[in-house]
Every structure is written in C-alpha cells, then in structure tokens.
Amino acid sequence: MAQPYQFDSRRLGAQRTRGFAAHLSLLVFVAVFGIGAAQAEFDDEEGDDDVERVVVGAGQVGTPQSGGSESETRQKVTIELPDRDANACRSDPMRGPEMVVIEGGHFWRGSLHGDSDEKPVHMVAVQPFALGRCEVTVAEFSVFVEDTGYVATADSGDCRAVNDQGTNFVDGVNASWRDPRYPEVAQVAAMPVVCVSFDDALAYAQWLAARTGRPYRLPTEAEWEYAARGGTTTARYWEVYRRASQCDFANGADQDAKSRFTERSSVECADGHVVSAPVGTYRPNAYGLYDMMGNVWEWTADCWHGAYDEAAPEEGDCSQRVVSGGSWFYGPMGLRSAKRSKDDPARTYNSVGFRVARTD
Numbered sequence: 001m002a003q004p005y006q007f008d009s010r011r012l013g014a015q016r017t018r019g020f021a022a023h024l025s026l027l028v029f030v031a032v033f034g035i036g037a038a039q040a041e042f043d044d045e046e047g048d049d050d051v052e053r054v055v056v057g058a059g060q061v062g063t064p065q066s067g068g069s070e071s072e073t074r075q076k077v078t079i080e081l082p083d084r085d086a087n088a089c090r091s092d093p094m095r096g097p098e099m100v101v102i103e104g105g106h107f108w109r110g111s112l113h114g115d116s117d118e119k120p121v122h123m124v125a126v127q128p129f130a131l132g133r134c135e136v137t138v139a140e141f142s143v144f145v146e147d148t149g150y151v152a153t154a155d156s157g158d159c160r161a162v163n164d165q166g167t168n169f170v171d172g173v174n175a176s177w178r179d180p181r182y183p184e185v186a187q188v189a190a191m192p193v194v195c196v197s198f199d200d201a202l203a204y205a206q207w208l209a210a211r212t213g214r215p216y217r218l219p220t221e222a223e224w225e226y227a228a229r230g231g232t233t234t235a236r237y238w239e240v241y242r243r244a245s246q247c248d249f250a251n252g253a254d255q256d257a258k259s260r261f262t263e264r265s266s267v268e269c270a271d272g273h274v275v276s277a278p279v280g281t282y283r284p285n286a287y288g289l290y291d292m293m294g295n296v297w298e299w300t301a302d303c304w305h306g307a308y309d310e311a312a313p314e315e316g317d318c319s320q321r322v323v324s325g326g327s328w329f330y331g332p333m334g335l336r337s338a339k340r341s342k343d344d345p346a347r348t349y350n351s352v353g354f355r356v357a358r359t360d
C-alpha cells in the first residue's frame with residue numbers, strides 16, 4: 001500500500017468543482033486564513049516520493065504572511081490524486097470532447113514571485129463553467145477541417161518552429177498543423193494540435209458549437225488559471241505533494257529534451273518526450289484536467305493586459321491575445337499556474353494549441 005504524503009493544507013485553496021469532488025476524498029478542511037496575497041504560491045518543501053495519497057494531520061501552523069503570529073487550524077484531510085486514465089481524452093465529433101464541469105468560486109490569481117505581468121496577486125471570482133479535459137488533438141482538428149474545408153492560418157507553411165539548437169522559434173521551415181516540423185519526432189493524431197492561431201482556435205470552437213448545439217468557446221484567462229490550479233495555491237499543482245516529479249505531471253524541458261537541445265534548462269527527471277506528447281500522457285491535476293501545464297501553450301479568449309487586473313476579456317490590447325500554461329520548450333519557471341504570455345492572434349508556433357470551454 002502506498003504511504004501517505006506529508007501535506008500542508010495551506011497549499012489547498014477553497015475552490016469547489018464537480019471534477020474535484022469526483023477525484024478527491026475530502027473528509028474535512030477547516031482553516032482560518034490571514035487574508036492577503038502571501039497565501040499564493042508557497043515555496044517547495046521536501047518529503048516522501050509517493051504521489052498516490054495525501055493525509056493532513058490536525059495541528060497549528062503560522063501563515064507565511066504572519067511569520068507565525070497567526071495560526072490556521074488544520075483537521076484531517078485525505079486527498080487521493082486521480083490516476084492517469086488512458087481513455088480520458090477520447091472525443092466524439094458529434095457529442096464533443098470530454099468536459100469537466102467546474103463549480104464557481106474564488107481564488108488567488110497571480111504570483112508573488114513570478115513575472116511582473118503576473119502581479120499583483122488578487123482575489124478573483126469565477127462563475128461555473130466546463131473545460132475540456134484534454135487539449136484539442138490533431139485528430140479532432142482534422143475532423144473540423146474535413147467537415148468545413150477550413151483553411152488554417154499556417155496551411156501555407158509559415159508556422160514558426162523550434163530551431164535545431166532548441167534556442168528559438170524560426171520561420172521558413174514549411175511547418176503547419178499537419179506537419180509541425182518537430183525535430184526527429186513524427187506528429188501523431190493523439191498529439192495536441194499546434195501551429196494553430198487564435199483565429200483557428202476560435203473557428204474550431206464555433207464549428208463545434210454549431211455541430212453539437214452546445215455553447216463551446218475558448219476559456220477566459222481567469223477560468224484557465226482557476227482550473228489549472230485545481231484548488232491549490234502553489235506555483236505548480238503537483239507541489240502539494242512533496243518531491244513529486246514534474247515528469248509525472250507535465251511535459252516540460254527535462255533530461256530527454258536536454259539530450260536533444262543541449263542549451264535548454266531542464267529538470268533532472270526524464271519522461272521520454274523531447275517535444276509535445278500525446279494528450280493524457282501525464283497525471284491530471286486534482287480536477288481531472290490533463291496537460292494544464294506544459295505540452296503546449298493554450299490560447300485563451302482574453303485580450304492582453306500588461307497589468308493583472310479585473311478587466312473583461314474583450315478589453316485591453318486585442319492585437320495581442322493571452323496564452324497560458326507554458327509548453328514542452330520550458331523548464332520549471334515556465335510551467336506555473338500563473339504563467340502567461342501574449343501573441344498576435346494570427347501568429348502560429350509549433351508549441352501553441354488550445355482547449356475548449358463551455359457555459360451551459
């Protein structure tokens with residue numbers, strides 16, 4: 001039997017989701033927090049290697065904000081992380097992809113220690129929504145193109161692809177969503193579709209909505225981060241489990257990537273993938289969502305805001321759209337729940353894809 005982890009309940013947020021309830025055994029969680037940004041993204045701690053089960057014992061601990069002058073009461077919490085499900089990412093073109101229904105709630109958005117555009121950390125309310133359990137795959141996007149005759153942005157071959165050194169993304173290599181020109185790796189149908197623009201992602205969601213009669217769309221940036229955190233306040237959702245390996249949970253730069261791209265920063269583990277991996281290869285987060293960090297960046301609905309504020313998705317600089325979550329190209333600093341970037345909605349890369357959301 002797996003031995004339980006040591007676990008700090010400060011790392012578990014107060015969010016609620018049906019996906020969370022389906023995959024977690026939550027006996028009881030009582031906490032009195034000092035309200036403040038210091039509750040977001042705690043530092044790593046060391047502990048056991050098991051990633052199957054977590055037990056929290058009762059006790060008193062000081063909050064980081066108070067330096068120990070305030071305390072939070074913890075009672076026993078048992079959390080069982082869902083195993084990887086080989087069938088989780090199956091999709092029926094007539095019924096749509098597998099979705100996880102996520103209840104609304106509040107969460108700390110942003111990062112205390114991240115990039116300047118991830119600050120200030122602030123509390124955000126999210127309404128109930130559903131999010132694709134997995135990233136949209138090459139197979140799913142192919143059905144859309146075949147059904148509509150859609151011409152994707154990069155069908156002309158102008159998708160930007162990683163260079164042979166793994167240091168940058170370059171034009172002129174005839175990359176497209178059909179063949180993203182991964183170095184020494186052939187794309188397969190179960191991989192997330194890449195070399196798709198924001199406009200392509202939006203067109204796919206609109207087609208899926210029309211085909212199924214359900215209101216599919218792209219997630220907002222706030223929805224995306226809320227879902228990615230999976231109820232945690234750590235930088236990465238697997239960090240509630242002490243010494244859990246990135247390679248169990250996310251496709252990022254690791255020793256396999258470094259063996260091909262010698263100049264890439266990486267972690268010490270190896271997961272067998274240099275570039276993108278088939279969806280569902282890694283463990284999901286606590287909400288049952290796969291690849292929320294790494295594998296590929298994901299387009300969101302939001303226009304870009306350099307300041308991390310409460311503006312509506314369509315406010316801001318709409319010549320730049322938000323992508324979230326990092327990709328196979330990045331080491332640990334690029335694989336965080338708060339990680340965000342921006343790009344031209346018509347530009348494509350072989351490290352950027354998307355997943356769909358829905359509000360019924």
